[in-house]
Amino acid sequence: xxxxxxxxxxxxxxxxxxxxxxxxxxxxxxxxxxxxxxxxxxxxxxxxxxxxxxxxxxxxxxxxxxxxxxxxxxxxxxxxxxxxxxxxxxxxxxxxxxxxxxxxxxxxxxxxxxxxxxxxxxxxxxxxxxxxxxxxxxxxxxxxxxxxxxxxxxxxxxxxxxxxxxxxxxxxxxxxxxxxxxxxxxxxxxxxxxxxxxxxxxxxxxxxxxxxxxxxxxxxxxxxxxxxxxxxxxxxxxxxxxxxxxxxxxxxxxxxxxxxxxxxxxxxxxxxxxxxxxxxxxxxxxxxxxxxxxxxxxxxxxxxxxxxxxxxxxxxxxxxxxxxxxxxxxxxxxxxxxxxxxxxxxxxxxxxxxxxxxxxxxxxxxxxxxxxxxxxxxxxxxxxxxxxxxxxxxxxxxxxxxxxxxxxxxxxxxxxxxxxxxxxxxxxxxxxxxxxxxxxxxxxxxxxxxxxxxxxxxxxxxxxxxxxxxxxxxxxxxxxxxxxxxxxxxxxxx
Amino acid sequence: xxxxxxxxxxxxxxxxxxxxxxxxxxxxxxxxxxxxxxxxxxxxxxxxxxxxxxxxxxxxxxxxxxxxxxxxxxxxxxxxxxxxxx
Numbered sequence: 001x002x003x004x005x006x007x008x009x010x011x012x013x014x015x016x017x018x019x020x021x022x023x024x025x026x027x028x029x030x031x032x033x034x035x036x037x038x039x040x041x042x043x044x045x046x047x048x049x050x051x052x053x054x055x056x057x058x059x060x061x062x063x064x065x066x067x068x069x070x071x072x073x074x075x076x077x078x079x080x081x082x083x084x085x086x087x088x089x090x091x092x093x094x095x096x097x098x099x100x101x102x103x104x105x106x107x108x109x110x111x112x113x114x115x116x117x118x119x120x121x122x123x124x125x126x127x128x129x130x131x132x133x134x135x136x137x138x139x140x141x142x143x144x145x146x147x148x149x150x151x152x153x154x155x156x157x158x159x160x161x162x163x164x165x166x167x168x169x170x171x172x173x174x175x176x177x178x179x180x181x182x183x184x185x186x187x188x189x190x191x192x193x194x195x196x197x198x199x200x201x202x203x204x205x206x207x208x209x210x211x212x213x214x215x216x217x218x219x220x221x222x223x224x225x226x227x228x229x230x231x232x233x234x235x236x237x238x239x240x241x242x243x244x245x246x247x248x249x250x251x252x253x254x255x256x257x258x259x260x261x262x263x264x265x266x267x268x269x270x271x272x273x274x275x276x277x278x279x280x281x282x283x284x285x286x287x288x289x290x291x292x293x294x295x296x297x298x299x300x301x302x303x304x305x306x307x308x309x310x311x312x313x314x315x316x317x318x319x320x321x322x323x324x325x326x327x328x329x330x331x332x333x334x335x336x337x338x339x340x341x342x343x344x345x346x347x348x349x350x351x352x353x354x355x356x357x358x359x360x361x362x363x364x365x366x367x368x369x370x371x372x373x374x375x376x377x378x379x380x381x382x383x384x385x386x387x388x389x390x391x392x393x394x395x396x397x398x399x400x401x402x403x404x405x406x407x408x409x410x411x412x413x414x415x416x417x418x419x420x421x422x423x424x425x426x427x428x429x430x431x432x433x434x435x436x437x438x439x440x441x442x443x444x445x446x447x448x449x450x451x452x453x454x455x456x457x458x459x460x461x462x463x464x465x466x467x468x469x470x471x472x473x474x475x476x477x478x479x480x481x482x483x484x485x486x487x488x489x490x491x492x493x494x
Numbered sequence: 495x496x497x498x499x500x501x502x503x504x505x506x507x508x509x510x511x512x513x514x515x516x517x518x519x520x521x522x523x524x525x526x527x528x529x530x531x532x533x534x535x536x537x538x539x540x541x542x543x544x545x546x547x548x549x550x551x552x553x554x555x556x557x558x559x560x561x562x563x564x565x566x567x568x569x570x571x572x573x574x575x576x577x578x579x580x
Contacts (some may be wrong), residue, residue, distance in 0.1 A: 035547075036546060075514065078531040084533070087514075087535075087536065088535060092512070093514070477543065480538050
């Protein structure tokens with residue numbers, strides 16, 4: 001059955017309507033359509049991918065979002081999120097062309113920790129740099145590896161820092177371990193929920209980084225093909241204005257055009273608060289606002305395209321998480337950008353075999369203040385982008401010692417920068433919050449019986465997590481509503 | 495439809511779901527989950543693929559009957575035969 005791309009839904013009723021054609025929404029749509037559900041995927045924008053997308057500028061293609069696919073494991077490693085994802089979407093590993101990182105590091109004042117997709121490298125780095133802490137580090141890794149609860153359960157979620165401190169006493173090491181995990185997935189400032197920490201520790205340290213040679217396009221193209229094969233309908237430029245609530249359920253989905261469509265179930269990847277704000281009940285004009293659960297963390301990213309490869313400049317690392325401040329401060333900056341810490345990514349530095357990107361890419365991500373960026377008048381916005389671009393590059397170059405500014409300038413072919421303003425536009429997330437709301441809704445349930453969340457606010461992280469979130473919510477709330485227990489029985493020991 | 499053909503259908507479904515598993519030396523009388531890395535999501539998919547590809551319904555209380563290839567054949571072959579005779 002061919003995939004149908006439309007500007008408006010072709011029917012008036014669906015088994016499932018999915019809000020948002022990001023990684024989570026597309027994965028959910030593939031699962032549901034594969035198993036015969038009549039599915040329509042609604043996307044306000046004209047491009048797919050949500051936060052993980054790409055754009056063209058001056059004849060070049062730039063990835064947004066994706067530095068690396070986390071959760072990479074080689075063939076043969078069983079039961080991990082990547083393997084589950086591939087199986088559930090019937091994707092062959094080769095289709096994603098995942099190429100492993102060359103090696104990354106965490107760089108703090110006076111200390112560096114290298115890590116690769118081989119966990120023993122990080123272990124020996126900790127032993128070298130923090131000899132007194134390595135036993136604690138191993139115990140922490142053991143506790144994290146045993147944390148298998150990806151679907152969430154009841155009970156409180158302890159602070160990640162408190163769990164780390166029960167094993168590790170050096171605050172410097174604690175910050176160094178947290179830095180990449182926070183940058184790649186934390187919606188909370190200063191600390192993480194332990195469950196989120198454990199998911200990210202597995203995704204980044206115990207598993208690892210990879211990237212398709214063609215970047216995010218390879219992933220979205222694969223998902224589009226699967227959508228087509230499964231027979232899902234996809235509407236682009238078709239936003240949802242309102243979810244009409246009646247007697248505790250979504251009775252109708254009102255599109256930006258004013259047209260109303262109905263569905264047995266609605267899966268929303270818009271974010272928990274964003275989704276609840278769409279809900280309107282006839283008798284109660286004030287929707288539940290959930291204002292205390294709004295994410296605030298957003299980012300800027302500078303991109304420099306240069307002649308040659310990073311290696312020509314002496315840069316062999318794939319990703320460098322750096323911090324130049326006394327203590328690592330993961331919080332919304334008072335200024336437009338906090339240039340003291342950040343993430344440098346060289347998309348060239350993955351093992352592409354005999355292929356190589358034709359030009360060098362040098363990306364820097366830093367924490368940013370969304371309100372600040374969004375309230376700037378247009379002219380000032382451009383000027384601030386210029387200003388902060390320079391500052392970010394200057395600070396980041398301190399962590400790339402062999403490279404000086406003149407060499408980079410001489411080789412520079414193009415540059416661009418995106419801000420929380422860009423992110424808000426692409427994702428519709430309040431505050432341009434890349435990792436969504438601080439309080440995750442792990443079971444995806446809402447106050448309404450046929451409305452479920454998927455995507456970043458459901459609590460799975462990274463690009464693999466986003467897709468798994470769509471899959472697991474589709475399975476749990478649509479495909480197997482009552483059969484979870486009997487399925488569990490089959491796979492557990494008698 | 496013989497029991498052998500029925501087993502082949504199940505193996506083909508597993509091959510679609512889990513292309514990364516080696517299915518060459520599957521033992522018929524040993525539980526699938528003891529030989530393969532299959533979780534509850536994968537078993538749900540076996541049930542749903544049976545319905546999708548062959549119109550065979552497996553009610554929830556019968557899921558345990560899909561434990562091994564032998565038990566699959568014993569349980570599913572009559573269902574396939576019933577389907578053919580309609």
